[in-house]
Amino acid sequence: MSALSTTTPHVEPQQTPVNLMGLSLLQMEQFFFELGEKKFRAQQVLKWIHHAGIIDIEEMSNLGKVLREKLLKIAEVRPPEVASQHDSSDGTRKWTIRVEGGGLVETVLIPAGKRATLCVSSQVGCSLDCSFCSTGKQGFQRDLSAAEIIGQVWLAIKSYDAFGDGDRRVVTNVVMMGMGEPLLNFDNVVSAMDLMLEDLAYGLSKRRVTLSTSGVVPALDRLAEVSEVSLAVSLHAPNDELRSQLVPINRKYPIARLLESCRNYMAAQSDKSRVVTVEYTLIEGVNDQVEHARELAVLLQGFPCKINLIPFNSFPRSEYRRPSGNAVSRFWQVLVDAGYIVTVRSTRGDDIDAACGQLVGQVVDRTGRSGRHRAASEAQVIAVG
Numbered sequence: 001m002s003a004l005s006t007t008t009p010h011v012e013p014q015q016t017p018v019n020l021m022g023l024s025l026l027q028m029e030q031f032f033f034e035l036g037e038k039k040f041r042a043q044q045v046l047k048w049i050h051h052a053g054i055i056d057i058e059e060m061s062n063l064g065k066v067l068r069e070k071l072l073k074i075a076e077v078r079p080p081e082v083a084s085q086h087d088s089s090d091g092t093r094k095w096t097i098r099v100e101g102g103g104l105v106e107t108v109l110i111p112a113g114k115r116a117t118l119c120v121s122s123q124v125g126c127s128l129d130c131s132f133c134s135t136g137k138q139g140f141q142r143d144l145s146a147a148e149i150i151g152q153v154w155l156a157i158k159s160y161d162a163f164g165d166g167d168r169r170v171v172t173n174v175v176m177m178g179m180g181e182p183l184l185n186f187d188n189v190v191s192a193m194d195l196m197l198e199d200l201a202y203g204l205s206k207r208r209v210t211l212s213t214s215g216v217v218p219a220l221d222r223l224a225e226v227s228e229v230s231l232a233v234s235l236h237a238p239n240d241e242l243r244s245q246l247v248p249i250n251r252k253y254p255i256a257r258l259l260e261s262c263r264n265y266m267a268a269q270s271d272k273s274r275v276v277t278v279e280y281t282l283i284e285g286v287n288d289q290v291e292h293a294r295e296l297a298v299l300l301q302g303f304p305c306k307i308n309l310i311p312f313n314s315f316p317r318s319e320y321r322r323p324s325g326n327a328v329s330r331f332w333q334v335l336v337d338a339g340y341i342v343t344v345r346s347t348r349g350d351d352i353d354a355a356c357g358q359l360v361g362q363v364v365d366r367t368g369r370s371g372r373h374r375a376a377s378e379a380q381v382i383a384v385g
Helices: 027-036 040-051 066-074 134-137 146-159 184-196 217-223 238-248 255-269 290-299 325-337 376-382
Strands: 082-086 092-098 104-112 115-119 123-125 140-143 173-176 209-213 230-234 274-280 305-311 343-345
Touching: 027 040, 027 184, 040 146, 082 146, 092 146, 104 123, 104 146, 115 146, 123 343, 134 255, 140 184, 146 184, 173 184, 184 209, 184 217, 209 217, 209 274, 230 255, 255 274, 290 325, 290 376, 325 343
Parallel strands: 115 173, 173 209, 209 230, 230 274, 274 305, 305 343
Antiparallel strands: 082 092, 092 104, 104 115, 123 140
16 A cells, blocks of 8 residues: 555535525525524515515615625525517417526416416426327426426516516416426425415415326325315326326326325315316327217216316327317317316417427427427416416
């Protein structure tokens, strides 16, 4: 052994600033407790960020100079970066957002009368690879942080200069239906939704925040223990054989188990009048026949739900096609005759590639075609209240 020392000198790693943008009230209180500060500081900072839209700690005047100097050394308030913004002729606005690491996600605001619904992404890419959704063709890159998720709400409001003396209610509803599967990014999504509901942040009703899942059953069971947001389920087929082709996670968590988990989630809610939104993408010659509608009507008997029919929007190289208007009407009629509340998604924002099936048009997936996603413009009929 050499007599010379080869030990590397110890160097303290530089501390990464805590991004206060994504901290819920409880997390913010814990942060200030560990700083030796009173917990009311958490309330002050939440209001600065989410009520006033202030991200410069120096401008948070009621914190005191010493505390501000301390925060500047260890914390920041950093929203995600807007790469581009596009406005549709129908009033829809789409933001392409660049997140840490260079990934892109998109957020879409859909106005409808006095309501404006924001479709929010939870992941860069998606691992579920549903056959009719091109986001999965991009592959999965990473989860978004809580700051990157709630930051989409912050950016939407900031885009309209609606903080401060303005009207933060420019966003009245939020749907977790953008890029990714929300329940596979459980902790960050729950933290962000907590901020959406928090009176010191955005103060939305639990009826006006909706999480959409393809059926990650264990996480849905867990969600029932910590949240009361509204629930939407991407069903898209009336039987396991067909659904397993369209939504591969069905092979692990089949329909019966998924619907049981949904029932348990609704049973755990304090408001027993609420129902699950069942999302059903209609694809020509695949799941849009009258017999499929009849089978769906039988499947959902006794299940507390309303049904949202979503005519498929094609994307490059997809073998699937959009059904005819007559096919959609026939499918709708069978369900209505069976006593269900049924809506048909109306296309919004298609001139800026913000319609259903068109999100993340600037992201190139691993097959070389433009990545698009399923979710955006049905948001105005999914959102409750």
